[in-house]
Amino acid sequence: MELIDKLSILADAAKYDASCAxxxxxxxxxxxxxxxGSTNGMGICHSYTPDGRCVSLLKILLTNFCLxxxxxxxxxxxxxxxxxxxTPEEVVTLTLDFYRRNCVSGLFLSSGIIRSADYTMxxxxxxxxxxxxxxxxxxxxxxxxxxEADPALIEEAGRYADRLSVNIELPTDASLQTLAPEKQxxxxxxxxxxxxxxxxxxxxxxxxPKFAPAGQxxxxxxxxxxxxxxxxxxxxQALYGNFRLRRVYYSAFSPIPNSPKSVPLAAPPxxxxxxxxxxxxxxxxxxxxxxxxxxxxxxxxxxxDPKLAxxxxxxxxxPLDLNHAEASLIARIPGIGLRxxxxxxxxxxxxxxxxxxxxxxxCVLAKAKPFFITSDYHPQQAEVTSxxxxxxxxxxxxxxxxxxxx
Amino acid sequence: MIHLDCDDLFxxxxxxxxxxxxxxxxxxxxxxxxxxxADLFASDDAPPxxxxxxxxxxxxxxxxxxxxxxxxxxxxxxxxxYEVLWRVSHGDRTAVLAGDKLGSELQRRIKQIQRxxxxxxxxxxxxxxxxxxxxxxxxxxxxxHDILHSASEHFIGRMGRHRWLIATPRDGVYYxxxxxxxxxxxxxxxxxLAQNADDPHSDMWLTYYSHIxxxxxxxxxxxxxxLPMRFWKNLPEGALIPGLIIQARTGKQQDGQxxxxxxxxxxxxxxxxxxxxxxx
Numbered sequence: 001m002e003l004i005d006k007l008s009i010l011a012d013a014a015k016y017d018a019s020c021a022x023x024x025x026x027x028x029x030x031x032x033x034x035x036x037g038s039t040n041g042m043g044i045c046h047s048y049t050p051d052g053r054c055v056s057l058l059k060i061l062l063t064n065f066c067l068x069x070x071x072x073x074x075x076x077x078x079x080x081x082x083x084x085x086x087t088p089e090e091v092v093t094l095t096l097d098f099y100r101r102n103c104v105s106g107l108f109l110s111s112g113i114i115r116s117a118d119y120t121m122x123x124x125x126x127x128x129x130x131x132x133x134x135x136x137x138x139x140x141x142x143x144x145x146x147x148e149a150d151p152a153l154i155e156e157a158g159r160y161a162d163r164l165s166v167n168i169e170l171p172t173d174a175s176l177q178t179l180a181p182e183k184q185x186x187x188x189x190x191x192x193x194x195x196x197x198x199x200x201x202x203x204x205x206x207x208x209p210k211f212a213p214a215g216q217x218x219x220x221x222x223x224x225x226x227x228x229x230x231x232x233x234x235x236x237q238a239l240y241g242n243f244r245l246r247r248v249y250y251s252a253f254s255p256i257p258n259s260p261k262s263v264p265l266a267a268p269p270x271x272x273x274x275x276x277x278x279x280x281x282x283x284x285x286x287x288x289x290x291x292x293x294x295x296x297x298x299x300x301x302x303x304x305d306p307k308l309a310x311x312x313x314x315x316x317x318x319p320l321d322l323n324h325a326e327a328s329l330i331a332r333i334p335g336i337g338l339r340x341x342x343x344x345x346x347x348x349x350x351x352x353x354x355x356x357x358x359x360x361x362x363c364v365l366a367k368a369k370p371f372f373i374t375s376d377y378h379p380q381q382a383e384v385t386s387x388x389x390x391x392x393x394x395x396x397x398x399x400x401x402x403x404x405x406x
Numbered sequence: 407m408i409h410l411d412c413d414d415l416f417x418x419x420x421x422x423x424x425x426x427x428x429x430x431x432x433x434x435x436x437x438x439x440x441x442x443x444a445d446l447f448a449s450d451d452a453p454p455x456x457x458x459x460x461x462x463x464x465x466x467x468x469x470x471x472x473x474x475x476x477x478x479x480x481x482x483x484x485x486x487x488y489e490v491l492w493r494v495s496h497g498d499r500t501a502v503l504a505g506d507k508l509g510s511e512l513q514r515r516i517k518q519i520q521r522x523x524x525x526x527x528x529x530x531x532x533x534x535x536x537x538x539x540x541x542x543x544x545x546x547x548x549x550x551h552d553i554l555h556s557a558s559e560h561f562i563g564r565m566g567r568h569r570w571l572i573a574t575p576r577d578g579v580y581y582x583x584x585x586x587x588x589x590x591x592x593x594x595x596x597x598x599l600a601q602n603a604d605d606p607h608s609d610m611w612l613t614y615y616s617h618i619x620x621x622x623x624x625x626x627x628x629x630x631x632x633l634p635m636r637f638w639k640n641l642p643e644g645a646l647i648p649g650l651i652i653q654a655r656t657g658k659q660q661d662g663q664x665x666x667x668x669x670x671x672x673x674x675x676x677x678x679x680x681x682x683x684x685x686x
Contacts, residue, residue: 004613011617012664029563032584038563045632046528047643049619050651052628059618067677074663080672094610100543100565102532103611139564254622254662268622347505357505 006084013064018249022056022105024214025162028138035136057108066112070180072224074256088127106140121149128160147191154194163214166191171235175225196243215246223269224253230294237290250276279306303394308334312386318371335367411439416476429458438484462495477552478515523557533603541571546600555588573600615643620662621654
């Protein structure tokens with residue numbers, strides 16, 4: 001089969017992985033050297049597809065032959081898709097070609113499980129090794145890790161890759177048993193532990209060989225089963241804590257062709273995914289805990305963002321005086337982000353903050369207004385009940401034409 | 407009213423601003439020619455020849471900030487910078503802060519500059535040239551601000567020993583393997599080379615682009631936020647975008663698979679005995 005046919009099938013098979021990040025790699029440069037490629041820690045999005053997702057890496061499967069039968073996956077063994085396989089050399093050629101064109105900043109390679117976990121992992125490593133050693137490629141490499149592979153192979157992968165990831169897929173053992181019978185939470189976490197140990201070993205050892213300097217990430221599928229947001233975010237929090245993951249990606253389940261009965265055939269829950277990312281951001285950067293965002297089991301609200309939802313539940317904290325409040329609390333005001341907080345703190349060292357200053361900073365005033373005080377402003381809405389504020393601030397779906405047939 | 411022209415060069419502007427500041431010329435009394443448009447209120451007041459008595463202490467970081475903001479193409483490109491300089495040199499540091507009226511405009515410009523530099527790093531598309539003396543790779547790009555010279559250094563680290571050229575409607579850069587050469591007026595040969603480069607192997611990238619797109623997640627608004635339409639015409643994938651959107655809206659939105667994969671003859675896999683042993 002022609003290379004271009006393989007490319008079309010294996011790119012189509014790889015699109016369900018959400019991550020395309022090329023950030024976090026150490027500074028590397030090819031200036032005056034043979035070989036190709038550089039990284040500087042910042043990711044570059046070289047293009048965007050009409051689904052609004054960025055194209056930063058050549059995201060591809062080595063093969064879509066797979067022995068597993070994960071129900072949510074287009075490449076499961078019972079799926080009726082054309083099957084092809086790249087040679088490692090073909091992936092190398094494509095990566096270098098796209099890289100020279102400045103279409104991508106590196107490679108994100110994953111694979112179906114062929115023969116055995118170890119064999120598959122060896123093939124993935126071979127591609128990375130060819131790129132790094134034969135072609136002196138200094139761009140970004142992200143390797144998907146096969147959980148059941150020998151830890152020695154995972155360690156080898158870490159020497160070539162900037163980032164390693166093991167997909168947790170579903171946050172509970174019960175869901176995995178139903179939808180991905182060959183996968184086990186135990187072995188997935190074991191692989192994360194292996195990567196974590198590898199990262200810890202080279203930490204503070206400047207002379208040690210590099211190990212996955214951009215850290216590890218994972219992905220959870222949202223909406224393929226009935227796991228609630230609370231469970232999802234509590235397990236994300238545990239993953240950040242236990243394995244120091246850089247990112248947990250949430251992938252709204254998109255229906256696959258010839259969908260089995262066990263997974264929904266509905267449109268992907270994009271809004272839910274969006275709210276999960278917002279909440280995840282609050283966990284990683286704003287010092288929130290999952291317990292603060294959820295009173296019990298359940299989902300995040302779809303019509304208000306999680307920070308606003310928290311503020312409405314915790315009115316006793318507000319309104320906050322921007323001229324005196326701690327920075328970490330200012331960042332908890334809905335509509336005011338980390339950047340604005342930084343700017344406010346910088347400004348109040350020079351003079352007192354006035355309402356007008358906020359209009360010039362990029363914050364969502366309509367949302368923030370009820371929750372802060374400045375030297376010339378006290379919110380009228382401070383006394384309004386949370387329920388009424390919720391009614392005023394929630395997103396309303398645009399009115400839709402009713403269906404002709406009811 | 408003093409009317410000046412710095413030929414859109416930061417160093418020239420800096421000299422002029424230094425004279426003005428030393429004479430404590432109020433910002434409202436100065437204007438700079440922008441983009442060849444004559445100022446309606448320009449008069450023949452000659453700028454002061456010698457240095458005046460006022461000695462301002464200008465921190466190095468402020469000059470760096472101003473130099474970055476100077477890459478912005480737009481109205482009041484230079485007079486805004488002078489006003490900031492004036493206020494800071496008279497003890498008002500808020501002039502550079504986003505909370506201030508002037509400072510917020512300054513910060514907005516710097517942000518635009520950074521964004522445009524990032525656009526260069528992301529959206530330049532190199533085309534390989536036939537073997538020869540000249541560049542190995544050429545690209546045509548249309549930046550909205552004067553970022554080419556400073557931002558194109560990024561490609562020195564990226565492209566290794568390759569020689570490459572980026573031409574724009576105004577300026578151009580050529581890396582000859584050792585030095586980065588910047589031409590304020592891009593030579594017409596460079597422009598022609600970049601605009602007429604033949605690319606017989608572009609189909610791989612186009613195939614990848616259309617197959618990595620998930621039609622079930624169609625979201626053109628978000629896409630346009632990140633990839634403004636003005637770049638589409640110079641991106642090889644730009645021409646595919648409207649077609650992919652329409653395809654998704656007319657039926658391909660039900661699942662994630664790209665059209666063209668379906669109906670190619672699939673293959674279900676049965677587990678052989680050996681595989682069953684390895685994967686119990």
